[in-house]
Amino acid sequence: MIIIGINAYHGDAAAAIFVDGKLFAAIEEERFTRIKHWGGFPSQSIAFCLKEAGVSFKDVDYYAIGRDPRAKFIKKLFYLISHPSGNVSALKDRILNSRKVASIEKELSACSGISKKYFNNKILNVEHHRSHLASAFFASPFDEAACLSIDGSGDFTTTMLAVGKGNNIKIIDSIDFPHSLGFFYTAFTQFLGFPHYGDEYKIMGMAPYGNPIYIDDLKDVILLKSNGLFSLNLKYFRKAASGIAYFDNDYRPHVATLYSEHLISKFGEPRSKEEPLTQFHKDMAASVQRMSEIVIFHILNYLQKITGLSNLCIAGGVAQNSVANGKITSNTGFKNVYIPSAGHDAGISMGSALYVLHQHLNMTRKDPIFSAYTGSKFSNDEISNWLDLKGISYSYLNDDSLFDIVTDCLIQGGVVGWMQGRAEFGPRALGGRSILADPRRQDAKEILNTKIKRRESFRPFAPSILKEYVSEYFELDEPVPFMEKVFIIRTDKRSSLPSVTHIDGTGRLQTVDRDTAPRYYALIDTFRQKTGIPVLLNTSFNENEPIVNSPEDAFNCFMRTNMDMLVMENIVIRRPQ
Numbered sequence: 001m002i003i004i005g006i007n008a009y010h011g012d013a014a015a016a017i018f019v020d021g022k023l024f025a026a027i028e029e030e031r032f033t034r035i036k037h038w039g040g041f042p043s044q045s046i047a048f049c050l051k052e053a054g055v056s057f058k059d060v061d062y063y064a065i066g067r068d069p070r071a072k073f074i075k076k077l078f079y080l081i082s083h084p085s086g087n088v089s090a091l092k093d094r095i096l097n098s099r100k101v102a103s104i105e106k107e108l109s110a111c112s113g114i115s116k117k118y119f120n121n122k123i124l125n126v127e128h129h130r131s132h133l134a135s136a137f138f139a140s141p142f143d144e145a146a147c148l149s150i151d152g153s154g155d156f157t158t159t160m161l162a163v164g165k166g167n168n169i170k171i172i173d174s175i176d177f178p179h180s181l182g183f184f185y186t187a188f189t190q191f192l193g194f195p196h197y198g199d200e201y202k203i204m205g206m207a208p209y210g211n212p213i214y215i216d217d218l219k220d221v222i223l224l225k226s227n228g229l230f231s232l233n234l235k236y237f238r239k240a241a242s243g244i245a246y247f248d249n250d251y252r253p254h255v256a257t258l259y260s261e262h263l264i265s266k267f268g269e270p271r272s273k274e275e276p277l278t279q280f281h282k283d284m285a286a287s288v289q290r291m292s293e294i295v296i297f298h299i300l301n302y303l304q305k306i307t308g309l310s311n312l313c314i315a316g317g318v319a320q321n322s323v324a325n326g327k328i329t330s331n332t333g334f335k336n337v338y339i340p341s342a343g344h345d346a347g348i349s350m351g352s353a354l355y356v357l358h359q360h361l362n363m364t365r366k367d368p369i370f371s372a373y374t375g376s377k378f379s380n381d382e383i384s385n386w387l388d389l390k391g392i393s394y395s396y397l398n399d400d401s402l403f404d405i406v407t408d409c410l411i412q413g414g415v416v417g418w419m420q421g422r423a424e425f426g427p428r429a430l431g432g433r434s435i436l437a438d439p440r441r442q443d444a445k446e447i448l449n450t451k452i453k454r455r456e457s458f459r460p461f462a463p464s465i466l467k468e469y470v471s472e473y474f475e476l477d478e479p480v481p482f483m484e485k486v487f488i489i490r491t492d493k494r495s496s497l498p499s500v501t502h503i504d505g506t507g508r509l510q511t512v513d514r515d516t517a518p519r520y521y522a523l524i525d526t527f528r529q530k531t532g533i534p535v536l537l538n539t540s541f542n543e544n545e546p547i548v549n550s551p552e553d554a555f556n557c558f559m560r561t562n563m564d565m566l567v568m569e570n571i572v573i574r575r576p577q
């Protein structure tokens with residue numbers, strides 16, 4: 001049984017392939033197109049999946065599409081009719097987009113050269129939030145768990161509560177568009193001067209610099225309901241029928257301005273992109289983050305109460321809020337939390353395939369997914385062939401000297417581009433495509449921000465820590481394989497990790513497992529043997545672009561920045577002094 005899951009015509013287009021229930025590959029199209037969050041049809045990802053599994057289009061039993069234009073159709077229609085003030089072309093776009101997805105067989109036909117008709121019975125639509133839920137529950141280690149999908153919106157739904165048991169996900173309740181925690185967060189992200197699709201994490205990074213003094217005001221913007229759900233006070237938002245997300249000619253996603261004049265009259269003039277950040281902006285960020293946590297814990301406490309379960313699975317764009325995720329076990333009755341590596345919309349590809357496998361076909365679940373390394377891989381030969389072709393000089397080192405030389409470079413203050421094994425699926429670099437530095441250095445953050453990342457100084461860098469040492473360094477000891485939770489760093493350890501300790505004493509950690517990431521583990525362990533610290537600073541290998549995928553991407557990024565060393569498998573390139 002071969003299933004390809006697809007997220008198409010939506011931000012973070014992606015594909016994933018399962019063969020007899022086992023995940024063979026999953027990748028985001030942006031890694032190939034080199035356009036962040038690219039949202040067209042993921043033909044290169046599909047081709048990659050087929051190649052990795054060693055199969056062809058005709059071998060695939062089903063193509064699962066993580067969108068169902070028929071979902072809540074009557075509600076959607078009613079909503080559109082009752083909001084006639086919306087702009088007609090945006091409305092037309094939404095309908096056309098649904099049509100595009102409905103004609104996905106055309107795209108598959110164009111990629112494969114097989115007639116369109118052939119795909120008619122092979123395509124299964126899986127509603128957006130069911131795909132999110134499946135990406136978490138069916139990949140989790142739990143036989144039974146409460147499940148939450150929460151994002152901006154998809155298939156006219158913004159939030160979905162469910163219970164997963166064995167091969168089945170049963171929906172408990174859902175919240176309809178436009179009442180969305182994602183929209184709430186995005187509206188204030190825009191208000192605070194960050195207009196790009198996917199900028200929300202900047203608010204999360206800025207929040208600890210402020211105080212949540214506007215919580216009472218925000219309680220009028222997003223309203224908690226006694227049934228465990230919430231609604232938006234729509235006065236604060238633009239009329240949603242006039243369109244939310246749209247794509248330019250390069251399939252680059254954009255979000256329309258979500259806040260209304262009423263929000264401006266209540267909170268003041270929005271910040272423009274270049275304007276300096278004031279304490280007001282920081283306090284607003286802190287308040288928005290805190291309010292979002294209040295809403296999330298309100299839903300989760302309700303979900304825990306009605307299910308009585310201690311296991312939780314979460315997915316959806318809001319599940320990328322690693323600060324909130326790290327507080328779940330302390331603020332709710334849940335004891336164990338699983339969040340997939342691609343909790344955002346790229347994960348729809350994996351989720352729709354898993355939904356078909358287990359919910360439709362009742363196939364027994366395989367091993368849980370704790371590895372995000374499902375993307376591209378390049379051998380030493382492939383890398384050296386490309387470098388030879390370009391006339392670039394390099395050295396080849398065996399593993400022992402490689403780990404030794406790289407850790408020496410880090411200890412001497414160097415910054416290393418590290419490309420090893422398969423690329424990660426999802427927004428986080430986890431030692432497959434990472435830039436590394438010494439977490440003990442006071443100035444590491446400054447060096448990275450000014451010489452390489454050129455990003456806002458308030459944004460923190462993250463620690464990768466050998467999993468055996470988590471309790472020694474952090475106040476909580478839970479598995480965090482995908483850097484999906486932020487924990488408090490123990491007070492006595494903060495001074496030894498200055499460059500990965502955020503202003504509030506937290507760190508967005510990745511727990512590194514020897515079995516899942518043996519070479520990354522070995523590198524950090526070599527660093528530990530030399531310094532006593534089982535931690536490296538890890539940030540994604542990119543510079544204002546999608547995470548690097550190929551040796552060419554990695555080399556180009558190395559040349560554009562001031563990294564000291566580029567390591568691709570066993571091949572090392574040093575920056576000439």
Ligand SMILES: [Fe+2]
Nearest residue numbers: 151154317345
């Ligand atoms: Fe979503």
